Amino acid sequence: MARILVADDEEGVRSFLAEALEYEGHSVTMAADGEEAARLMARQGVDLLLTDLRMPGMDGLTLLRKVREEQPDVEVVVLTAVGTVESAVAAMKAGAFDYLLKPVGSPAELRLTVARALERRALLNWKTQARQSAGAVELSWGAPAMHPVVEALRKVSPTQATVLLVGESGTGKEVTARALHQWSERADGPFVAVNCAALTETLLESELFGHEKGAFTGAVAQRRGRIELAQGGTFFLDEVGELKAELQAKLLRVLQERRFERVGGTRTLEADVRWVAATNRDLKGMMARGEFREDLYHRLAVFPIRLPSLRERREDLRPLSELLLRRIGDELGRPGLRLSPEAVARLEAFTWPGNVRELRNALERAAILADGPVVEPGHLWLDPTGAAGPVVDAPISEGGRLPSLTLEELERRAIEQAIADEAGNRKRAAQRLGIGLRTLYDKLRRYESP
Ligand SMILES: Nc1ncnc2c1ncn2[C@@H]1O[C@H](COP(=O)(O)OP(=O)(O)OP(=O)(O)O)[C@@H](O)[C@H]1O
Numbered sequence: 388m389a390r391i392l393v394a395d396d397e398e399g400v401r402s403f404l405a406e407a408l409e410y411e412g413h414s415v416t417m418a419a420d421g422e423e424a425a426r427l428m429a430r431q432g433v434d435l436l437l438t439d440l441r442m443p444g445m446d447g448l449t450l451l452r453k454v455r456e457e458q459p460d461v462e463v464v465v466l467t468a469v470g471t472v473e474s475a476v477a478a479m480k481a482g483a484f485d486y487l488l489k490p491v492g493s494p495a496e497l498r499l500t501v502a503r504a505l506e507r508r509a510l511l512n513w514k515t516q517a518r519q520s521a522g523a524v525e526l527s528w529g530a531p532a533m534h535p536v537v538e539a540l541r542k543v544s545p546t547q548a549t550v551l552l553v554g555e556s557g558t559g560k561e562v563t564a565r566a567l568h569q570w571s572e573r574a575d576g577p578f579v580a581v582n583c584a585a586l587t588e589t590l591l592e593s594e595l596f597g598h599e600k601g602a603f604t605g606a607v608a609q610r611r612g613r614i615e616l617a618q619g620g621t622f623f624l625d626e627v628g629e630l631k632a633e634l635q636a637k638l639l640r641v642l643q644e645r646r647f648e649r650v651g652g653t654r655t656l657e658a659d660v661r662w663v664a665a666t667n668r669d670l671k672g673m674m675a676r677g678e679f680r681e682d683l684y685h686r687l688a689v690f691p692i693r694l695p696s697l698r699e700r701r702e703d704l705r706p707l708s709e710l711l712l713r714r715i716g717d718e719l720g721r722p723g724l725r726l727s728p729e730a731v732a733r734l735e736a737f738t739w740p741g742n743v744r745e746l747r748n749a750l751e752r753a754a755i756l757a758d759g760p761v762v763e764p765g766h767l768w769l770d771p772t773g774a775a776g777p778v779v780d781a782p783i784s785e786g787g788r789l790p791s792l793t794l795e796e797l798e799r800r801a802i803e804q805a806i807a808d809e810a811g812n813r814k815r816a817a818q819r820l821g822i823g824l825r826t827l828y829d830k831l832r833r834y835e836s837p
């Protein structure tokens with residue numbers, strides 16, 4: 388059961404709440420004002436804070452902000468008197484999970500709200516533990532759209548099943564693959580990734596399987612491939628949809644027989660790896676068109692998981708942005724960076740075709756532009772319609788307003804920026820821009836021949 392701190396200046400309210408919660412089996416501590424609550428929280432572990440908003444001394448909102456800053460894992464539910472709902476809204480904006488109207492009508496209502504807050508906390512906590520045990524990146528997976536995903540991950544991680552992660556560019560396929568590894572029994576083993584799109588056929592083959600000395604021109608010494616290096620660990624096949632037919636066949640064999648040979652070699656080696664693959668392509672469609680082997684698809688998609696786009700998990704935008712901004716602040720040596728409410732609204736209004744990666748880029752840019760700790764909408768450089776990607780080359784002096792350029796010029800810059808951001812990968816640049824690859828090429832050709 389949970390550890391709950393109740394902060395309220397009215398003794399009657401405190402004891403009513405404490406009694407109802409203790410009846411549920413929770414362990415409850417009480418504080419008569421914000422200061423006392425903060426002191427208690429610094430000393431003892433708390434899962435949930437239930438706080439009145441109006442209290443003498445440090446009020447509930449200040450306490451809430453402090454907790455959000457110092458103990459982001461603690462869920463907060465605020466109590467607010469009827470007629471002061473605006474303050475509840477302010478509290479929600481400051482990161483409260485929910486609010487309860489005072490006087491609290493029934494213990495049932497209280498229990499329900501508390502149970503929901505604790506459920507969310509349990510979900511986050513499970514991830515925190517996994518993170519701490521393996522030093523993984525911190526993930527924000529709070530939105531309802533992510534619950535089935537997290538549930539599926541939790542179930543499949545400890546097994547040996549091959550997992551196929553499907554999702555648009557930037558939805559977190561790679562971080563998810565890493566999380567999966569860290570939550571598996573192979574966590575102490577290596578996590579080895581290979582990007583199937585980044586290498587040529589021959590190179591990819593020797594990358595995967597290794598080669599014997601003299602196997603091909605340039606193979607001056609024997610080399611172990613990545614599958615060998617991943618023994619006892621997890622092997623991540625990124626962008627698996629880009630695999631050419633010949634390699635698809637070779638990979639299929641490893642997946643089926645769990646055995647392989649180095650290029651130019653005769654000795655058969657065991658592949659003791661757990662497979663995770665990822666793609667942003669529609670493998671089923673590719674299969675129907677004969678571009679992806681059906682047998683390989685079924686080997687890979689033993690346990691498919693679809694990662695929702697950021698558009699489908701809007702509730703995550705704020706917590707995710709806060710998390711990313713905290714990380715960016717650490718990197719830039721600027722702790723305490725935060726978003727103004729207007730900036731949050733701007734982020735929420737945007738469609739994020741490039742998903743979490745695009746959000747991260749936008750926040751990083753904004754953090755650099757913001758002189759103080761607060762990121763304002765002007766720093767974000769997002770097209771208000773949300774249709775296009777971020778506006779590039781916007782003059783800083785104009786506070787993020789669209790620069791006065793011809794539409795064509797604007798388009799060209801957006802395309803150049805997208806290609807640069809995707810390290811020259813035009814397919815992904817097109818995705819980021821929300822246009823087809825062919826359209827992108829048409830446009831590029833037009834720029835080249837004026
Ligand atoms: N749930 C999350 N919480 C925190 N950060 C995330 C989350 N999901 C993604 N990110 C961050 O977003 C960025 C993109 O994630 P990642 O590289 O895993 O995406 P991807 O799906 O593999 O993209 P692509 O298809 O373009 O390769 C990374 O910086 C990653 O740390």
Ligand SMILES: [Mg+2]
Nearest residue numbers: 557560561625
């Ligand atoms: Mg990736």
